[in-house]
Amino acid sequence: MATRIVTYEELKANNHKKSLYLLLHEKVYDVTKFIDEHPGGDEVILAETSKDATEAFEDVGHSDEARALLTDMFVGEFEKNSGLKVQSAAKYAPSQSAAVSNAVQQGSNMMYFVPLGLLGAYFAWRYYSSGSL
Ligand code: HEM
Structure with missing residues (x-):
């Protein structure tokens, strides 16, 4: 199925609680149902419309939990x-470099x-074995 393209006009038309x-990240999400559940409140989201x-x-x-919620709200790609x-979107893509630098x-x-640890084990071994001589 081809991804839907959402126009700027559509984005601007859907800018109210209804x-x-x-x-976000060059993609458009329908947050109508989510807005009342948003832990950060509705005002911050309403301020980011259009x-x-x-x-x-x-x-x-x-x-990551917040990001996972986005999947269900996906409408389409924003028009170029x-x-x-x-x-x-690339700027914010889950950065591989973070995973790599963690590793x-x-x-x-x-x-x-x-x-x-090996050094400690060696000295412990020496200590105990010399003690038993
Ligand atoms: C569809 C988009 C969004 C989703 C799914 C979402 C989801 C969430 C979730 C689940 C949390 C709880 C903390 C966490 O898990 O990170 C949260 C907190 C928050 N969100 Fe969003 N959010 C969205 C958009 C926004 C936008 C556009 C803003 C604008 C600034 C915003 C501002 C905040 C703030 C300020 C908090 C912190 C609330 C607190 O800890 O008191 N969110 N959001």
Whole structure:
């Protein structure tokens, strides 16, 4: 199925509590049903209608759970060349580099603790074996 393209006109038309679209990461979401449940309240969302809400959404540092909610609200891709300045989705794509640097970080922790543990074990062994001589 082809992805629906949502125009800037449509985005602007759905800017009220009865029908509310949000533009995030170059995609448009229908948040009408969600707005009353939003832990951050409805006003902050209403303030982000008819424009790119990406930066506001990202500035809050929404959790992965919050991001997962978006899947069900997806309407379509926002039209290209709408004239509206839109944050590129790539900028906010779940960054691989974060995952990689986490892995590297964990890896380098291991690099310290494994040899330290071995050294500790060696001295413990020496201590106990010399004591028994
Ligand atoms: C469809 C889009 C959105 C979804 C699904 C969503 C979802 C959520 C969820 C689940 C939380 C609870 C904390 C967390 O899990 O991160 C939250 C908190 C919050 N959200 Fe959103 N949000 C959306 C859009 C926005 C927008 C556009 C703003 C505008 C600034 C916003 C502002 C906030 C704030 C300020 C909080 C913190 C509330 C607090 O901890 O007191 N959210 N949101």
